Amino acid sequence: MEVPGMQSSQIDPEELFTKQDRIGKGSFGEVFKGIDNRSLSVVAIKIIDLEEAEDEIEDIQQEITVLSQCDSPYITKYYGSYLKGSKLWIIMEYLGGGSALDLLRAGPFDESQIATMLKEILKGLDYLHSEKKIHRDIKAANVLLSEHGQVKLADFGVAGQLTDTQIKRETFVGTPFWMAPEVIQQSAYDFKADIWSLGITAIELAKGEPPNSEMHPMRVLFLIPKSPPPTLTGDFSKSFKEFTEACLNKDPAFRPTAKELLKHKFIVKHCKKTSYLSELIDRYRRWREQGHSDSSDNDSDGESSDKRDGDSPEWSFTTVRKRKTDERPHINGQLRREGQTAGSPSSSLGTVIAPVFSELKQQHKEHSEKRLAIEELEHNIRLTEDACPGITDRMVTHIVARFNAN
Known part of the structure; x- marks a missing residue:
């Protein structure tokens, strides 16, 4: 290795x-x-x-x-x-303050805390984008804090690299609730996909969860390209709503860059020093000391790439299993570069099909006949993918297109 x-x-x-x-x-x-x-x-x-x-x-x-x-x-x-x-x-x-998702468990953030956190995330994105890198999985779970409130981006298992000759990506990666429409549709995309995810994250920080979180993730995959962009509703400032609206433009060309968003009125007006965020860390610790906990507690705290519900065998799309990027092994052991469509292994096998089968098997774990039938179907799909690499992606793309056409 x-x-x-x-x-x-x-x-x-x-x-x-x-x-x-x-x-x-x-x-x-x-x-x-x-x-x-x-x-x-x-x-x-x-x-x-x-x-x-x-x-x-x-x-x-x-x-x-x-x-x-x-x-x-x-x-x-x-x-x-x-x-x-x-x-x-x-x-x-080591980042001992935990993730932004951890801190949200103790209650919502105020707008100054959100603006302060978003400003630091934007600085990280501005750096990554200047290095021609796309994060592709921006969300509260992947934003870590030090004990003093410093904010850092984490989890680069699905990050992508752009080059001078390849200025767009076409890979289906990320986490559905935060995923940009162009990524779901597997059309060419660039660093503006991170800006969409940032807009969803801004709503997550304000509301405690991303838009459409009550829906099944497969449904969300179909819904995002077809529906108007999510909006921030509720008792929030006009500038905050304008910030999220700017990020969540369905046309990437009209989304601002990270550098431009650093100058947005919401950030300039509401942002404070990062030490202000230490109040959130103290609040979360008090919340824990009062006996509050949940099933994700053992998966918390400051490290760069662990998922929130990593112990859970069932499908949890807030913690989607990372899929392979850039170079992927073909069944004969040869490496194929991302972007080669002919014969390239399907990305949706890991991000869509496998989680669906995991969920179905979990639902029917008490019914051996149904579980065996599900396992056999999954096995046959994998055999088909091995024989004809890329066919699963084409199937999923066709299903999405048919759904969007209705």
């Missing part, structure tokens, strides 16, 4: 770092708070069993590659990787 910043396999990470409490568990492994024994600084340690995560190795490589290329105070820092047996240790910056 090729990993940027990988240290010699002869170096034992357990001698360099001391694991402490487990602070997260996601689809890729466990995350621990730790100590760098050389500097005595606090770090986050993600430990992945590569034998168990064989299908996710490309996602892991992608995330590490993107993080290793980033140098910004608004992006979580990557310190290096170590391989011990089949276990990959990824050492990351």
